[in-house]
Amino acid sequence: MRDVAVIGVGMIKFGRYPEKTVPELAAQAILLALKDAGATMKDIELMTSGNLYQSNAMIGQRILQVIGQTGIPIINVANACATGSTAFREAYMSVASGAYDMALAVGSEQMGKMGLLGGGGGGGDPAYSTEGVLGSGLMPAVFGMAGVEHMRKYGTTQEQFAKVSVKNHKHSMHNPYSQYQTEVGLEDVLNARVVSWPNTLYMCCPTGDGAAAAIVCSMDKARQFTTKPIRIAASVLTSDPWTQRDLTMPDINTLTRNAAKEAYEKAGITPEDLDLIELHDCFATAEILHYENLGICGEGEAGRMIDEGATTVGGKIPVNASGGLLSKGHPLGATGVANVCEVVWHLRGEAGNRQVEGAKVGLAHVIGLGSACTIQVLEK
Amino acid sequence: MAEAPTAEKPQEKTQKPIVPFLRIPADGGKPYLQGSRCKDCGATYLGGRMACSKCFSTEPMEDIKLSDKGELHVFSIVHQSAPGVPTPYVAAIVDLPEGVSVRCNIAGVEPDPQNLKFGMPVQMTTETIRTDREGNDVVAFSFRPA
Ligand SMILES: [Zn+2]
Numbered sequence: 001m002r003d004v005a006v007i008g009v010g011m012i013k014f015g016r017y018p019e020k021t022v023p024e025l026a027a028q029a030i031l032l033a034l035k036d037a038g039a040t041m042k043d044i045e046l047m048t049s050g051n052l053y054q055s056n057a058m059i060g061q062r063i064l065q066v067i068g069q070t071g072i073p074i075i076n077v078a079n080a081c082a083t084g085s086t087a088f089r090e091a092y093m094s095v096a097s098g099a100y101d102m103a104l105a106v107g108s109e110q111m112g113k114m115g116l117l118g119g120g121g122g123g124g125d126p127a128y129s130t131e132g133v134l135g136s137g138l139m140p141a142v143f144g145m146a147g148v149e150h151m152r153k154y155g156t157t158q159e160q161f162a163k164v165s166v167k168n169h170k171h172s173m174h175n176p177y178s179q180y181q182t183e184v185g186l187e188d189v190l191n192a193r194v195v196s197w198p199n200t201l202y203m204c205c206p207t208g209d210g211a212a213a214a215i216v217c218s219m220d221k222a223r224q225f226t227t228k229p230i231r232i233a234a235s236v237l238t239s240d241p242w243t244q245r246d247l248t249m250p251d252i253n254t255l256t257r258n259a260a261k262e263a264y265e266k267a268g269i270t271p272e273d274l275d276l277i278e279l280h281d282c283f284a285t286a287e288i289l290h291y292e293n294l295g296i297c298g299e300g301e302a303g304r305m306i307d308e309g310a311t312t313v314g315g316k317i318p319v320n321a322s323g324g325l326l327s328k329g330h331p332l333g334a335t336g337v338a339n340v341c342e343v344v345w346h347l348r349g350e351a352g353n354r355q356v357e358g359a360k361v362g363l364a365h366v367i368g369l370g371s372a373c374t375i376q377v378l379e380k
Numbered sequence: 381m382a383e384a385p386t387a388e389k390p391q392e393k394t395q396k397p398i399v400p401f402l403r404i405p406a407d408g409g410k411p412y413l414q415g416s417r418c419k420d421c422g423a424t425y426l427g428g429r430m431a432c433s434k435c436f437s438t439e440p441m442e443d444i445k446l447s448d449k450g451e452l453h454v455f456s457i458v459h460q461s462a463p464g465v466p467t468p469y470v471a472a473i474v475d476l477p478e479g480v481s482v483r484c485n486i487a488g489v490e491p492d493p494q495n496l497k498f499g500m501p502v503q504m505t506t507e508t509i510r511t512d513r514e515g516n517d518v519v520a521f522s523f524r525p526a
Pocket of ligand 1: 418419420421422423432433434435436437
């Protein structure tokens, strides 16, 4: 495998765009990324398109019909919440392998107000629906229970989970790409209506529309386009291995730990080397678990970490400087590419008022249930 | 199911489990959860498996009747769910002594975190929750404090 760099990124502000089509949203992000790289569609040799709801409808091809049909291979990717990040990894792999010199990864989604409660269903007699009868397979309950498991093991409190929401909302104030840029206090979070205990409304990511794109290029060729290539030090994808409860309670910890171990080995770093992390805070509870899963603190220390402000911008290891999914939004297919954009901006020193000063190494993490986990380690 | 024979036998309504691993004995015995155990590594599963996802053994698994008593592992109080699903309710994971965990609801308690204790003993019960398109009774299980 050879060295690969990110040479261009672009995203649109996440939000609601009912008047736009998905190809239009994705095309905007691609044009921004191409401009950022100083490249055109003629330079792109392969495209991967992450979109969860329209990958069965040739969304990648429809995107290029809007901005330029060059006849290149297009791969439509769906991998739950890890859809965009899997698309990014496929673009990386195609260049790292030597098969192509330059590839484009785009992630897009238009969710409107369908909510994370969307999906499911299928054919058959509705009388046999198990939702609410045999517990819940919906994400709010799954991540509620995952948080409760941390409470059970380490005595973590609802207040500590709520502090994640306070922190990420505070970060979002400085991110013009964030769907919400609203500060919330601890009491606001705790007093908001409960979605699935212990997560209240402000502890659940909003749904919406969005798109993000990244251009990856062999390091040899990258210098022709930019003086600031960002090296992809590791790009890892794992699925859920067998664990005792995995089939009834998705084990969001083990596959992240496996991915982190592999990513640190490939990048030749330890968690102490990281300057910033964008991780998958689909619910506030998840962020706490991932501090330990990514090894930025010891077992059972994540609650203390949030109490001490270690993961706030300005702290020891800033997490979700973008505002995280909790504020920035989570248009499923776009998320994994958007967090690569965020890390790239920090490593280039272009993140404005939310800049993590002197950032040299950053990590982007995404988890999709069912389950898939991606980790990208990026270096200046 | 032994009924007096009639001249013209009407379409018989039956009890149908909401999921295949809930077994309702034809002899009127108590419904139970069915599991399978890998003969090679001992991994135990709720329901059946094509092969063992722990050790990949393709030997036929041992069919086992799971205990109706277990312990509460974790829970959440669900206040917002899919359209048409009544809330709030207690969603939970219950551990059975055979080494299997089960996703379920905890019935018989007010849905408040204070009423739920980690490791508390729970017992499975079943009830008819609705009828399907063909008029069969749909039977579901839940756990309640033992
Ligand atoms: Zn086995």
